[in-house]
Amino acid sequence: MSELENLKKTILEQYPRLDKDSEFQFSCHPGVSCFNHCCADVNIFLTPYDVLRLKNHLKIDSQEFLDKYTQLVTDRNQQLPAVQLRMTDTETKHCHFVDFEKGCAVYQNRPWSCRMYPVGQASPRETENSSGQKFYFILHEDVCHGFEAGKKWTIGEWVKDQGVDEYDKFGELLKEITFHDFFDRGKVLTPQKVEMFFLACYNPDRFRDFIFGTTFLKRFDMDDKMLEKLKTDDDELLKFSFDWVKFSLFGEKTIKIREEVLAQANQKIK
Numbered sequence: 001m002s003e004l005e006n007l008k009k010t011i012l013e014q015y016p017r018l019d020k021d022s023e024f025q026f027s028c029h030p031g032v033s034c035f036n037h038c039c040a041d042v043n044i045f046l047t048p049y050d051v052l053r054l055k056n057h058l059k060i061d062s063q064e065f066l067d068k069y070t071q072l073v074t075d076r077n078q079q080l081p082a083v084q085l086r087m088t089d090t091e092t093k094h095c096h097f098v099d100f101e102k103g104c105a106v107y108q109n110r111p112w113s114c115r116m117y118p119v120g121q122a123s124p125r126e127t128e129n130s131s132g133q134k135f136y137f138i139l140h141e142d143v144c145h146g147f148e149a150g151k152k153w154t155i156g157e158w159v160k161d162q163g164v165d166e167y168d169k170f171g172e173l174l175k176e177i178t179f180h181d182f183f184d185r186g187k188v189l190t191p192q193k194v195e196m197f198f199l200a201c202y203n204p205d206r207f208r209d210f211i212f213g214t215t216f217l218k219r220f221d222m223d224d225k226m227l228e229k230l231k232t233d234d235d236e237l238l239k240f241s242f243d244w245v246k247f248s249l250f251g252e253k254t255i256k257i258r259e260e261v262l263a264q265a266n267q268k269i270k
């Protein structure tokens with residue numbers, strides 16, 4: 001079992017399960033002796049919404065962002081790829097976005113897990129000993145001195161202060177895919193479907209090309225207003241990408257096939 005899987009197991013089995021009213025004491029600011037120490041040699045998983053916010057912050061194309069700043073790992077299903085922030089190839093293995101004097105250079109658009117730290121969130125569905133509800137926990141790591149003489153927070157206050165609401169909204173949509181019962185039924189995705197999942201969820205600029213630059217619009221019946229939004233609104237594009245993934249991976253009726261395409265397909269079957 002990898003170090004990361006061991007940590008997940010320990011969290012699920014041994015960490016106190018906290019809720020939004022649970023209290024903790026914490027302060028993080030440039031005056032702490034450990035300032036920026038947590039931004040090196042660390043596993044940071046990026047959600048599709050994290051990728052969107054970061055690539056827009058950097059004003060670069062999603063393919064360029066993925067190539068320069070990420071690496072792929074496999075998620076809980078051992079089928080879908082998951083994206084991690086790649087650290088620099090230096091001795092310190094620090095994050096590409098850390099500014100050693102000022103802190104995080106992408107602060108307004110930093111990833112979900114950087115916002116939440118030292119609070120984490122776990123889903124008991126990740127273990128066979130599942131007892132239901134997701135829960136919060138606090139990570140106490142030696143590197144972090146923010147607990148000493150820190151301000152008092154409830155977890156609910158911390159979550160609000162760190163601006164994670166929008167991130168959570170998209171996180172829930174992603175979980176509908178990664179926790180889909182398709183996987184619980186032991187079904188296996190083809191490599192083409194895995195590629196489609198990755199394109200739609202993590203590479204929004206290429207996914208937009210897929211919609212507007214292929215035969216997509218000849219095959220699927222799309223509302224004109226929605227199409228206009230998909231051209232420029234990245235949040236709408238991401239919501240649509242989750243619908244597309246449910247359609248193309250699991251056969252859900254989240255996207256409408258054009259009548260004439262269906263008729264042609266029926267003709268061929270006859």
Ligand code: SF4
Nearest residue numbers: 039095097098104114
């Ligand atoms: S994104 Fe920002 S907060 Fe997160 S590890 Fe990098 S520098 Fe640190």
Ligand code: SF4
Nearest residue numbers: 028034036038144146
């Ligand atoms: S180690 Fe903890 S206190 Fe220090 S900079 Fe990171 S989050 Fe803040």
